[in-house]
Amino acid sequence: MTLRELNPGQEGIVTSIGQKGPLKKRIMDMGVTPGIKIKVIKVAPLGDPIEVNIRGYELSLRKTEAENITVKM
């Protein structure tokens, strides 16, 4: 499943991060790497983007970006 499908409060382990390219590199630079625990904190009031907790800090991503990140529960 993808990160987008997680509900606020749910946690998952990152398994892969989409296609090669600047966006993937950026996401990985921010600490989203395979094997790391990621928790969805909330969805923005207008339904997008989402806020996740990773490596002890809060990161926001758009849903289209979260779609590229696959996770296992």
Add this chain to the structure above:
Amino acid sequence: MNYTIALAGNPNSGKTTLFNELTGAKQHVGNWPGVTVDKKEGIYKKNKNIYIMDLPGTYSLSPYSEEEVIARNYIVNDRPDVVIDIVDGTNIERNLYLALQIIETGMPAVIAMNMMDEVEKSGNKIDCKKLSELLGIPVVPIVARNARGVDELMDAAVFAAESYKTPKFLQVFDENINSAIDAIADILEYEHSESGYSSAEISEYSDSQNLWKAIKIVENDQLVIDTLTENQKIAVEKIITETEQYADGDTEAKIADLRYKFISGLVKKTVIKSKTGHVETRSDKLDKILTNRILALPIFAVVMYILFACTFSENFLFIDGLPSPGVWLADVVETAWGALTDTVGELISGASPVVYSLVVDGIFEGIGAVIGFLPLILILYMLISILEDCGYMARIAFVMDRIFRKFGLSGKSFIPLLMGFGCGVPGIMATRTLDTEKDRTITTIVTTFMPCGAKIPIFAMFVSTFFATGNKTLITFSLYMLGIIVAIVVALLLNKFVYKSGTSNFVMELPRYRVPTFRSVIFHGWEKVKGFAVKAGTIIFLSTILIWSLSNFNVDSFNGVNAAENEDGSNLAEMDESFLASFGNAIAPVFKPLGFGEWKPAVGVVTGWIAKEMVVVTFAQLYDDDVTPEYLEGYFSKYDSVELEEFGFENGEYDPDEAFDIYSEVVLFEGADENALHTMKQDIKTDIAAYSYMVFNLLCMPCFAAVGAMRRELKTFRRTGGAVAIQMLTAYIVAFVIYQVGSFIA
């Protein structure tokens, strides 16, 4: 010895706080060539021989954003004596990611482990000594906010600069990548020895530089690969392809992964966490309210209202007549400047009319145009830096992203656009808080489409004269809506045709909430004021003088005709005979398709560039058949002395000498006289032409003060010129369509 110390670090790691602490905020702000990122240099306050260079805050040294390229080019090419990397101790894993990359550059480096007070408060422990051993560079615990450990940090940095030791190469990567790095480093070195350097010259430094280059080449870093010779490129290409196969097709990702794995190992050995898992902090609780599904938007609206009201409100906190801090300060400055102008005016009242007019109407008016904006910039920027420092700004982007992304902008663009309703100058200056150059440029261009406070008098006068019987509120409201719609459309078009390559993403840190420091708030406000006065001041001042000259002279000023005709013997010309009038005549045909192809309205457009409300004053001067002394006396005779005093007549007594100024700057500004300036209907014949004129003034080039602010944000005259051209073109097209379609329907 002179040393240069570069400060690197993640955004929100306390880099600016440390920089201000080290330099005492005495600094020189420049800009990096070609890009809109500030370069800050300062001198260490305790040792004048040490220069501190503040690099842009970055998460990585990848070549993907301009900030990252600047930071790494500075470290690798300009070679400071030592790099201090500020690491936020409360967020150590992600911060060490940049630290590893700085160590890879081979430059002497020191880690400043910041926010140690918060780390201690949370009950966690960081073993800096152990971390220093593992990384091979000094790690100094500090608290930048209260200068704890800063002296020790600087001692360590100076020592590192003196000994100039290249950090050891850390065992971050796996065998496959290491062998690729070695192979590429060999290729680079071979070229070195071929190029005639003696082996002694191939120093330890160039070795480490080759290693850094080799790592970047393995990462497929195009900027570094482009520096290679053709032979080298062919040689490395084979290695890159091979390595990629072992790294599941994406070496870049593999390297990022390995770096984080290495960091996880470091953290395990050096950080003792008091509690396991994610613990809810006060910041988290606050965030739950501020970005709550239901409360977020109302809270956002209140915060924005406070921001706007503090800066521009005449009825602050809904108390009638109570000025906001911004308005109050602006009044103080304007009154003081007015008093100074009067004093100087009296002092030189014996001088020739030309000198008098140049000094009072030209120079003092010009400087006044600059300093009148300073209080607004100061107040607004202090408030913005509170929002930035406390962490709410990132949440604004988070909450508003969904809407603004549709227009190709960031949620943070909301603030400049909102401020544009008060005044475009602080609005444009607020674009600096946006994250990408694209966002900054587009927002700068469209912010002045908002109907600012100075455009209101134009609307008021035209609406009262032309639409007296219609729905005045609706007409004015339609202009507000038009400004917003045009801003959106232009933003979309610029996105589609000018910035088509710039894909945006929203991978953004939401920093913890912190109480802003008083010092940083004052510092940011002051920095903006200084920047505006220096960078924008010249352009505003010179433009004002230019328009003043054009409107006061004509050919006869220089051949004695004016001097013979004028009672006071001066060579000044009446405005309707001036160079400006000739210029208005020359350009008037251009405006014919917009419905106002006569010279007087054209001159109004030009004087509007000094300040938009000048359009009204100019109209009163040019259509003076309507504002005869008899008319003024009749108009004001309706009012009693209390009301006359409110208009601005001293002691409530009607004064014919004051009447014209008061009529044009009070009555017309408020649109209070429906019979005003009827002769302008000879030039602007229909209601639709009047509407078109208002639209043109709403959208065309803003006042010189705003152009000065644009110049400051866009950095070059070429880009500023381009922005102004876009605004003029937009104004022309919209007014053209409105006039032609409107006239056709009517």
